[in-house]
Amino acid sequence: MKKLILLSLAVVLSTSCATLQKKDSKKTPPTDSSASKSKDKDAIKDYDKVITKEAITDEGLFKVHKIKDKYYYEIPNNKLEKDMLWVSRIAQIPTGLGGGYFNAGTKTNEQVVHWKRFQDKILLKVKSYASVADSTKAISNSVYVNNYEPTLYAFDIEAFSKDSTATVIDVTKFFSEDVKAISGLSSRLRSSYKVRNLDNSRSFINSMKSFPENIEVKQDMTYNASEPPSNSDTESISLQMNQSMILLPAEPMQPRLYDPRVGFFTVSQVDYGSEKLKADEKTYIRRWRLEPKDPEAYARGELVEPVKPIVYYLDPGTPENLQKYIKQGIEDWQKPFETAGFKNAIIAKDAPTKEEDPDFSPEDIRYSVVRYVASTTRNAVGPSVSDPRSGEIIESDIIWYHNHLRSYRNRYLLETGAANPSARTLDTPEEEIGEMMRQVIAHEVGHALGFPHNMAASFAYDVEDYRDGDFTQKNGIAASLMDYARYNYIAQPGDENIRFVRQMGPYDHYATNWGYRYIPGATTESEQTTLNKWILEKADDPRYRFGRQSSRFDPQSQTEGIGNDMLKASDYGLKNLKYVAKNLASWTSDQTNDYNDLEELYGELLGVYSRYVGHVTTNIGGVYETIKTPQQGGVVYTPVDKSTQQNSMQWLQSNVFDTPDWLIDTKILQNIDHAGYFEEVRNRQARVINDLLSFDTLGRLIDAETSSTNYYSAFEMLRDLRTGIWSETSGTKNVDIYRRNLQRTYLDRMAYLMTNDGPQNRFSRSGFEGTINYNVTTSDVRPLVRGELETLKRSLNSARNRSVNTVTKYHYADAIARIDDLLDGED
Known part of the structure; x- marks a missing residue:
C-alpha cells in the first residue's frame, strides 16, 4: 500500500513539474543558438532603414555616413581585425592649457586598435605588440591569453550592407562622449583645472572624413571646470580634438x-x-x-x-x-x-x-x-x-x-x-x-x-680647433647636428673666419x-x-662615436658642451662671458632706453655661466662611457683620471667658490632689482656644492677604489673642497657676505649627507642612467662626512680666537653650533 501511495505521489509531482516548466517557458527567452539568431535578426535592421536616402556618404577606408546629426561607420568585413594606428591630437587649444608645451598639433595618445565582431556587437579593441610569438608556435596561445586586449568601446550592430560584406555601426555616441583614451585632457590636467564633466550640450562632432587608408574626425569638446587655464569666468574648457585612424601596412616593414x-x-x-x-x-x-x-x-x-x-x-x-x-x-x-x-x-x-x-x-x-x-x-x-x-x-x-x-x-x-x-x-x-x-x-x-x-x-674635436676658421667652416662645432652644441663659445676675439x-x-x-x-x-x-x-x-674615430644623453656622469657626453677638454673649453667660455658682461648694458639698455632686455639677458648670462661650470663639475666623480662590444676589446666604463679631477677641483675653487665678482655688476643689478644680489651668487655656488656633495658623486668616487689605481678618492675630494671653501680659517682674514653664505650652504649639504638615506631607486630613463643605488649607512659616506666636520670644527675653534671682525666671529660660532647639533644628534 505504501509503495502504491509513493508511486502515485511521484506521478503527481512529475506532472506538476512538467506543467510548471511549460508555464515558465512562456516567460523565459530561448537560449539556444537558433533562438538567439532570431533575436539578433529582429534587433539588426534592414540597411535601407538605417542608411536612408538622407545619408551623405564619404567613401574611403570605411564608408562614413552622416544622417542629420548622426554618424555611421560601414566597416568592410575584410577590415575587421586589421591593425590600425589611432592617433589623438589637439587641433585647437585654449590659451594656457597644459603649460608651455601643449599646442595645436600636440599628440595626446597613440595606440594600435582593431575592430572585432562579437555576437551582435562590434568591439574596438586596443592591441599591444609588447609581447609576441610566432603564430605557428604553441606558445602564441599563451601570449594571447596572458595579454588580453582591453575593449575601448562596444558598438551595437545597426545593419549589414545589402551584399553582407560590411557592418554598420552608429559612432555618434562614441565621438560625443568623454572617452578618456582619446581625450585631450589627461588625469593630471583634469585634476589641475578641477574638471567636473564633459558638457554634452556644448560638445559635438565637427567633421568626419574618410580617405583610402585613414579616417579623420574632428570633435569640439567643452568641459565644465572650476579652475580653467583661461577665461575663468566661463568655468569651461573648450578644445578641438582630431582623431586619426590609419590602416597599418598588411606587410610590416622589415x-x-x-x-x-x-x-x-x-x-x-x-x-x-x-x-x-x-x-x-x-x-x-x-x-x-x-x-x-x-x-x-x-x-x-x-x-x-x-x-x-x-x-x-x-x-x-x-x-x-x-x-x-x-x-x-x-x-x-x-x-x-x-x-x-x-x-x-x-x-x-x-x-x-x-x-x-x-x-x-x-x-x-x-x-x-x-x-x-x-x-x-x-x-x-x-x-x-x-x-x-x-x-x-x-x-x-x-x-x-x-x-x-x-x-x-x-x-x-x-x-x-x-x-x-x-x-x-x-x-x-x-x-x-x-x-x-x-x-x-x-x-x-x-x-x-x-x-x-x-x-x-661635440667631444670629437680638439678645443683649439674651434679657433681655426678653416676647420670650423668645414666641420662646424660638433660631429653631429644632433648634439646640443649650439654655438662656438671657444673662439676668442681676433680669431678670423670662424x-x-x-x-x-x-x-x-x-x-x-x-x-x-x-x-x-x-x-x-x-x-x-x-x-x-x-x-x-x-x-x-671619435667623430663616429655615439654618446647617450647621460651628462649625469660622463664628461664627454654633456649637453651644451663643446671640445674634448672641459677645463680648457670652460676657461675660454668664461673669458668671453666676462667680456660680454662688461658690455651688456651698452648692447642693450643703452640702445633701447629701458632695462627689460638687460634684465632678461643678465638672467640668461647667469645660466650660461652655470653651464660652463657644470661641464667642469662633471669631471669630479666622472666616468667615461664608450659603448662597445666584447669583440672590440677594452672596457665600457673608465673613471676620469686623478689629475683631471684634481685640476677640476682647483678650477671650481678659483671660478666658483672664490666669489665671482665680475658677475656682481652694480650698474646692472641696481637697475633691474632692488635687492637679492648675494642670493644670485649663492644659488650658482649651491648647485655646484650639491653636485659634488651628492650620494651619486660620492658613490662613484668610492667605487673608483675598486676599479682603478689612479683614482681621486672621496676622502681627497672632501678634504680639497673643505680646505678651499673654508680657507679663511687658516689665517686672520675676515669672511665677507658671499663667503659666509657659501660656507653655510656647505654645512647644510653636509647635514643632508648625514641624515638622508640616499637614492632608493636607480634612475631608469633610457639614455639618462646615472643615479647609483647603494647602502649609505654601511658605506664610507657618513664616516667621511663626520671626519670632515670634526676637522672643520677644530679649525673654527682656532679661527674664532684670532683677530677677525665681530661678524666673522659670530659666523664661526654659528658654524660650530651647527656642527655640534648635527653630530650630537647622530650620537
Whole structure:
C-alpha cells in the first residue's frame, strides 16, 4: 500500500513539474543558438532603414555616413581585425592649457586598435605588440591569453550592407562622449583645472572624413571646470580634438635591430617564441620605410629615388620671411640620405591651398607638417608616430614655437658676442637668425627621422680647433647636428673666419647610412654582419662615436658642451662671458632706453655661466662611457683620471667658490632689482656644492677604489673642497657676505649627507642612467662626512680666537653650533 501511495505521489509531482516548466517557458527567452539568431535578426535592421536616402556618404577606408546629426561607420568585413594606428591630437587649444608645451598639433595618445565582431556587437579593441610569438608556435596561445586586449568601446550592430560584406555601426555616441583614451585632457590636467564633466550640450562632432587608408574626425569638446587655464569666468574648457585612424601596412616593414653604438629611437618587443632559453627582448630602430624605385641601379651604387619619399609640409601659418629657412633645414637631410644611396629622399613643400586640396589638414595623419605655433614658449620639438610591429615611422610633426628665435638671439649674443661683432645687438641680422633657425629645424627633423641626441659628437674635436676658421667652416662645432652644441663659445676675439653656428656633421651621414641603407636580400638577422662591419670600420674615430644623453656622469657626453677638454673649453667660455658682461648694458639698455632686455639677458648670462661650470663639475666623480662590444676589446666604463679631477677641483675653487665678482655688476643689478644680489651668487655656488656633495658623486668616487689605481678618492675630494671653501680659517682674514653664505650652504649639504638615506631607486630613463643605488649607512659616506666636520670644527675653534671682525666671529660660532647639533644628534 505504501509503495502504491509513493508511486502515485511521484506521478503527481512529475506532472506538476512538467506543467510548471511549460508555464515558465512562456516567460523565459530561448537560449539556444537558433533562438538567439532570431533575436539578433529582429534587433539588426534592414540597411535601407538605417542608411536612408538622407545619408551623405564619404567613401574611403570605411564608408562614413552622416544622417542629420548622426554618424555611421560601414566597416568592410575584410577590415575587421586589421591593425590600425589611432592617433589623438589637439587641433585647437585654449590659451594656457597644459603649460608651455601643449599646442595645436600636440599628440595626446597613440595606440594600435582593431575592430572585432562579437555576437551582435562590434568591439574596438586596443592591441599591444609588447609581447609576441610566432603564430605557428604553441606558445602564441599563451601570449594571447596572458595579454588580453582591453575593449575601448562596444558598438551595437545597426545593419549589414545589402551584399553582407560590411557592418554598420552608429559612432555618434562614441565621438560625443568623454572617452578618456582619446581625450585631450589627461588625469593630471583634469585634476589641475578641477574638471567636473564633459558638457554634452556644448560638445559635438565637427567633421568626419574618410580617405583610402585613414579616417579623420574632428570633435569640439567643452568641459565644465572650476579652475580653467583661461577665461575663468566661463568655468569651461573648450578644445578641438582630431582623431586619426590609419590602416597599418598588411606587410610590416622589415625591422632593423638596434645597436646601442649608433643612436636611434626604438621600439621593443618580448619574443616568447625565441629559441633562446628565455623570453627574448628584441629592439628595433625607428625609421621611415625607404625602398629604391630601381633596385638594380641602387645595387650598382647609383643614387636612386625612393618609392615613397619623406615629405614635410609647411604650416599655412608660417611667417613668410622664415619659410625658406625651414625648407632648407628639412632638405639639408638630402645629403646624408645620398650617403645612404637615395636622392630626393626628403622634400619640403608648401601646404596646398583650399582650392588645390580642400581636404588638407595639418592634423591628417597622411601629412607630416612643420607646425608653427603662436606661443611664448621657447622651444622646438620633433615627435613622430610609428608602427610598433616594425619601427616604421608613419608620420611626424615638427613643432616650432614662435618665441624660440628669441632664445637663439640671446644665446648668440652671450656665447659668441666677445669674438663675433655681429652678435653684439638685439637686432641680429636676418640671415644669421635664419641660419640658426635652419639648423634647429634640421635638428628637429633629425629626431623625426629616428635620431636621438648624440652628446658625444661635440667631444670629437680638439678645443683649439674651434679657433681655426678653416676647420670650423668645414666641420662646424660638433660631429653631429644632433648634439646640443649650439654655438662656438671657444673662439676668442681676433680669431678670423670662424663659424659660430652648428651644422650637419660626419656622424649624421654615417648614422643615416647605417639606419637607412637598403641591403638587398638580407633579413633582419642576416644583415647584422654587414651592420656590425660598418660600425667596426669607424669604431676608433671619435667623430663616429655615439654618446647617450647621460651628462649625469660622463664628461664627454654633456649637453651644451663643446671640445674634448672641459677645463680648457670652460676657461675660454668664461673669458668671453666676462667680456660680454662688461658690455651688456651698452648692447642693450643703452640702445633701447629701458632695462627689460638687460634684465632678461643678465638672467640668461647667469645660466650660461652655470653651464660652463657644470661641464667642469662633471669631471669630479666622472666616468667615461664608450659603448662597445666584447669583440672590440677594452672596457665600457673608465673613471676620469686623478689629475683631471684634481685640476677640476682647483678650477671650481678659483671660478666658483672664490666669489665671482665680475658677475656682481652694480650698474646692472641696481637697475633691474632692488635687492637679492648675494642670493644670485649663492644659488650658482649651491648647485655646484650639491653636485659634488651628492650620494651619486660620492658613490662613484668610492667605487673608483675598486676599479682603478689612479683614482681621486672621496676622502681627497672632501678634504680639497673643505680646505678651499673654508680657507679663511687658516689665517686672520675676515669672511665677507658671499663667503659666509657659501660656507653655510656647505654645512647644510653636509647635514643632508648625514641624515638622508640616499637614492632608493636607480634612475631608469633610457639614455639618462646615472643615479647609483647603494647602502649609505654601511658605506664610507657618513664616516667621511663626520671626519670632515670634526676637522672643520677644530679649525673654527682656532679661527674664532684670532683677530677677525665681530661678524666673522659670530659666523664661526654659528658654524660650530651647527656642527655640534648635527653630530650630537647622530650620537
